[in-house]
Amino acid sequence: MNLDAAKAALAHLELDDTPASVRAKSRDFFWYSPVLKARLDHVVADFVVSPRNEAEVIEVLRTCHAHDVPVTLRGAGTGNYGQAMPLAGGCVMHMKNMAGVREIHPGRVICEPGIVIRDLDAITRAQSGQELRMTPSTAATASIGGFVAGGSGGVGSVRWGALRDLGNLIRLRVVSMEAEPRIHDFTGEELHRVSHAYGTNGVITEIELPLAPAYDWISTFVAFPDFPTAAEFGARLADEDGILVKLITVCEAPTASRYFQRFRGHVGEGDHVVLVMVAPHAMPAFGTFLTRWPTGRMIYRSDAPDWPRDPGVAYEYGWNHTTLRAIKVDPAITYLQVRYHGPDFLSTIERIRALFGPELIQHLEAMRENGRTIYAGLTLVNFTTEERLDEIIRIHEDLGAMIFNPHRYTLEEGGRQSTDARQLAFKREADPKGLLNPGKMIAWDVPDWDYSTIYSYAGLRPAP
Amino acid sequence: MNLDAAKAALAHLELDDTPASVRAKSRDFFWYSPVLKARLDHVVADFVVSPRNEAEVIEVLRTCHAHDVPVTLRGAGTGNYGQAMPLAGGCVMHMKNMAGVREIHPGRVICEPGIVIRDLDAITRAQSGQELRMTPSTAATASIGGFVAGGSGGVGSVRWGALRDLGNLIRLRVVSMEAEPRIHDFTGEELHRVSHAYGTNGVITEIELPLAPAYDWISTFVAFPDFPTAAEFGARLADEDGILVKLITVCEAPTASRYFQRFRGHVGEGDHVVLVMVAPHAMPAFGTFLTRWPTGRMIYRSDAPDWPRDPGVAYEYGWNHTTLRAIKVDPAITYLQVRYHGPDFLSTIERIRALFGPELIQHLEAMRENGRTIYAGLTLVNFTTEERLDEIIRIHEDLGAMIFNPHRYTLEEGGRQSTDARQLAFKREADPKGLLNPGKMIAWDVPDWDYSTIYSYAGLRPAP
Numbered sequence A, B: 001m002n003l004d005a006a007k008a009a010l011a012h013l014e015l016d017d018t019p020a021s022v023r024a025k026s027r028d029f030f031w032y033s034p035v036l037k038a039r040l041d042h043v044v045a046d047f048v049v050s051p052r053n054e055a056e057v058i059e060v061l062r063t064c065h066a067h068d069v070p071v072t073l074r075g076a077g078t079g080n081y082g083q084a085m086p087l088a089g090g091c092v093m094h095m096k097n098m099a100g101v102r103e104i105h106p107g108r109v110i111c112e113p114g115i116v117i118r119d120l121d122a123i124t125r126a127q128s129g130q131e132l133r134m135t136p137s138t139a140a141t142a143s144i145g146g147f148v149a150g151g152s153g154g155v156g157s158v159r160w161g162a163l164r165d166l167g168n169l170i171r172l173r174v175v176s177m178e179a180e181p182r183i184h185d186f187t188g189e190e191l192h193r194v195s196h197a198y199g200t201n202g203v204i205t206e207i208e209l210p211l212a213p214a215y216d217w218i219s220t221f222v223a224f225p226d227f228p229t230a231a232e233f234g235a236r237l238a239d240e241d242g243i244l245v246k247l248i249t250v251c252e253a254p255t256a257s258r259y260f261q262r263f264r265g266h267v268g269e270g271d272h273v274v275l276v277m278v279a280p281h282a283m284p285a286f287g288t289f290l291t292r293w294p295t296g297r298m299i300y301r302s303d304a305p306d307w308p309r310d311p312g313v314a315y316e317y318g319w320n321h322t323t324l325r326a327i328k329v330d331p332a333i334t335y336l337q338v339r340y341h342g343p344d345f346l347s348t349i350e351r352i353r354a355l356f357g358p359e360l361i362q363h364l365e366a367m368r369e370n371g372r373t374i375y376a377g378l379t380l381v382n383f384t385t386e387e388r389l390d391e392i393i394r395i396h397e398d399l400g401a402m403i404f405n406p407h408r409y410t411l412e413e414g415g416r417q418s419t420d421a422r423q424l425a426f427k428r429e430a431d432p433k434g435l436l437n438p439g440k441m442i443a444w445d446v447p448d449w450d451y452s453t454i455y456s457y458a459g460l461r462p463a464p
Ligand SMILES: Cc1cc2nc3c(=O)[nH]c(=O)nc-3n(C[C@H](O)[C@H](O)[C@H](O)COP(=O)(O)OP(=O)(O)OC[C@H]3O[C@@H](n4cnc5c(N)ncnc54)[C@H](O)[C@@H]3O)c2cc1C
Pocket: A028, A029, A072, A073, A074, A075, A076, A077, A078, A079, A080, A083, A084, A095, A113, A135, A136, A137, A138, A141, A142, A143, A144, A145, A146, A147, A148, A149, A150, A151, A152, A153, A154, A155, A197, A198, A199, A200, A202, A203, A204, A205, A319, A320, A321, A324, A437
């Protein structure tokens, strides 16, 4: 890698090599995981470049390719698995300057990748009364490109399924890292080459996404004295196709009382809380549904607020914000990502609760999968050791719950522990030197990896 | 009943007693059923009154109550079970003059009952880019009040479920038939008192309904060489939460070749056809989905039409329009209304096909029920005798398919063969003399009816 030559060639762009800011832009929310924290805390790039347009993206890629400099993409660095961290150093390409909205049509938007999701929603809302179908709970800071390349779903998935489900992405424009970078426009099955590929095989420079109508979603919180009822309430509510909701989050006690500061005084230690975002015109039906659950108490609704301190929007208590709030209060907490599906998913959850007791605190997110309501679990874990964490994962799998391990920095280990042939094939074509976000795709480095232990990228630059 | 006194008192309203037009306005699409045709063909009211506003509705009800004149509501008379037919004669109250749209908001509309559904959709679309969540395939002629009082779902139910599911109706304003009629505003559980009650216990004078975004839906037709694949294609497509569709209709061969005139030359006798309405921004994903079904051929898409004669919108081949087109070609055909649900609903359909052969031609409509995709069947039946029809129904029930019998004119027999306690209780309150649409609610006439034979209303005015 010829760093100096690359930096010199790129000096006319927005380039930053101040150590403190390079270090800041080399990190994401990997520290959610004690496992990743122990391994990646020292990771740092050599410089950060922030292209203003696709031509500059191409220039960066061509130059870094010529000088064998690794390039790791960065949106806002809110990913949780070190996805955006430059394991082998080199260049971090920051997308913040590419934040334009190109076209808004009924049902879709075309934009650049670096725009902050909340800003994008504000623009489509103002100009067309529409918003994204789904956003991560980090919408206020995360970029849309980072969501497409590193996210999986979130607020809105209760209605629309996961981000990679057919129809939730329309088109991605991608630049390859070759001697002469090429531009691809991907639709259909080809979208899977680069969506959720952590930027390992191309740079997304334009995104076309479907839009849904924007409503003034109402945040409501419902407390239940027992957890199985709360979980059932959430699942049955998600099954009500006529009640338009955008979020159904179930937090086992004592999450709300202990970790949600603004909930203090409104919930007890024993309260299990369901957070729901409801369309205004669905509030009457939601109210009717609620009366069928005699033990459920609506403790807050943002359209008739009666808490002295505004708790803020519901979604910033959901998805990985639940974890964030818990870690802030108790740094010993970490989490797991679980999928409970199949005909008996509520019983699976109960069996797991019975087995673990307070070592785990359940946090469920209702979503759609193949036309069914399922729960994604972002279980809070009282962390002790890595060995115990692995054991907890094994027990979940034995009980029929699927785990997406958030304590791994590779695509495969965070996914289904198998090679995505489409991503790998496209990497061969689009990144022949293997310079894009190195160390994140095991299949590229070690094709016959057996997953029996945590993968450790050989090119990981050692701590100085 | 003192007809002359009632007519005299109402003479200053829009009142019609010309025999030909009274007879026309006393009939609906009951003739779809040979069973009802044999029983109701002679039914005729004494006069028709068309109130211009709620005050006139109240005046009609007060007057007819005073003179013991039955009142049967009429929207557009497109119902299929004689719902709008005045079995005991008397007054038909026609709602065509009450067709105003009162308010349009994000996600909802408030209107009068007499407006034609297509006109309502055109107004909400023009003013707000929104349309009704669901409409009957008769949207071009049917009234919204008739849909709420007599319909069950339709185009859009693949996404939103049935009309009576929570959230699909917001509010109904209802006038009772008492000495001094009262006005009720129903929301929540109370909606069930009057929705799908055939106007037997109140007159709906104002309706608040949810709206969804209006898109320029694309009509597509896909042909399959075998039926089970076509049925599976439709069900799996309905499970794709990210592919926004409004209609998925599966027509077994030879429906399309034999009964859909404009399809001639484009399909063969053996083609099973799936009709799909797709949002424009969902067309790429729909195309991707389709490529996963190698035996499916897209034979038409309205955004790139290549048929010499425009086949028109897909929904006018779906729901009960399929039946209409079949009857027009072959008057010996009638139909059944079936629900296929449960984990194995596709096999149930196959078992029924195997058993009946060409006596039945399958027609399936994908819809949501409790968060699941199911099929509503509007099976075409080669009619022979009433006894055989009853036997066909019994066999369906034995095989686990639920029947809503369209060859009956009462609420109970067309539904689950049991009293709706909420409707009955409200009728006691709102129509103490039993003058509203008499003969349609068995529970009112014969509380201990056992359903072993077809109900025959004792007050049915005999043929002259
Ligand atoms: C509190 C909290 C809550 C969260 N909630 C959710 C949630 O609800 N749902 C969810 O899916 N995730 C969630 N996340 C994870 C993360 O916030 C989201 O996925 C977010 O969308 C990432 O966006 P970003 O701009 O921060 O991406 P980054 O973290 O900067 O990048 C993510 C990945 O995308 C790559 N990348 C970025 N831009 C490009 C590009 N233009 N081309 C190619 N590759 C690119 C990066 O290299 C990296 O691998 C959460 C994280 C936190 C800390």
